[in-house]
Amino acid sequence: MTCTFSAEQIASLCAPLDRAKVRQREQGRTKVSYLEGWQVIAEANRIFGFDGWQRETIEVRCVNQAERPIGARGPGREARPGWGVTYTARVRVTVGGTTSAAAVIREGSGAGHGIDADLGQAHESALKEAETDAMKRALMTFGNPFGLALYDKQQREVTQATGESSALLPVSASNGTRSIQRSPSPVAPTAVAEASDDPGLTPLDPAVIRQVLSTLRGLPRPVLEVFTKAFRKRFQVPQEATSIADRILQKRHHDWIEAYLVQHQQVAA
Numbered sequence: 001m002t003c004t005f006s007a008e009q010i011a012s013l014c015a016p017l018d019r020a021k022v023r024q025r026e027q028g029r030t031k032v033s034y035l036e037g038w039q040v041i042a043e044a045n046r047i048f049g050f051d052g053w054q055r056e057t058i059e060v061r062c063v064n065q066a067e068r069p070i071g072a073r074g075p076g077r078e079a080r081p082g083w084g085v086t087y088t089a090r091v092r093v094t095v096g097g098t099t100s101a102a103a104v105i106r107e108g109s110g111a112g113h114g115i116d117a118d119l120g121q122a123h124e125s126a127l128k129e130a131e132t133d134a135m136k137r138a139l140m141t142f143g144n145p146f147g148l149a150l151y152d153k154q155q156r157e158v159t160q161a162t163g164e165s166s167a168l169l170p171v172s173a174s175n176g177t178r179s180i181q182r183s184p185s186p187v188a189p190t191a192v193a194e195a196s197d198d199p200g201l202t203p204l205d206p207a208v209i210r211q212v213l214s215t216l217r218g219l220p221r222p223v224l225e226v227f228t229k230a231f232r233k234r235f236q237v238p239q240e241a242t243s244i245a246d247r248i249l250q251k252r253h254h255d256w257i258e259a260y261l262v263q264h265q266q267v268a269a
Helices: 007-014 037-048 119-140 206-217 221-234 251-268
Strands: 023-027 030-034 053-070 080-095 104-116
Touching (some): 053 119, 104 119, 206 251
Antiparallel strands (some): 053 080
């Protein structure tokens, strides 16, 4: 059976979440990170295609409707009669489903709350919020660009904001080609793991690095170009770095490359 996703789509789904797209809101005494609904839909259109996915609301239910005072915020302001409404929803997201590849189906549940002086407006707000919340939870299962990275409290798969330090080592100039090539003077692995307990930062043995580069050089050129683009995006390699060969230094690089190649083999099968 042919894989539903192309190598480029897999690279996008494996890429870290852009921090610039993350929003925060107050929830109790803490701040919660989230993606807006329109942003999630835009990502689905970008990765899957405008005609490559669909969403279906399979269940919706009003679980609460009650009168409540609204509008009283601050001294001297009087509350007025209003309504509070809560809905729950279940949404199904289907990706693919062509004759050559099976559809991938995911479902998610969500809730929405509406507060308004007008009962109809309160219902509308609650219903829309519940459907959007359920859709986001369904799409989240596809990877970091849809908010999966936010479920990690350390947010290790969210890109660094401008000005934050990078875990990547400096890179020397290379021959200017965009494909992977071995640097004339390979950067020796350094003790980058000493300042962190993250096993992914463990330096690779030089022999392992040579083996990885040899494997990558054996890839067909189109596959190599897609891989290079994905690696640059995943590990935030600056545009001015003309080669990524001397960026493959740590265990996390090796593990990601290994997973990527396995996925590519499934797509090509």
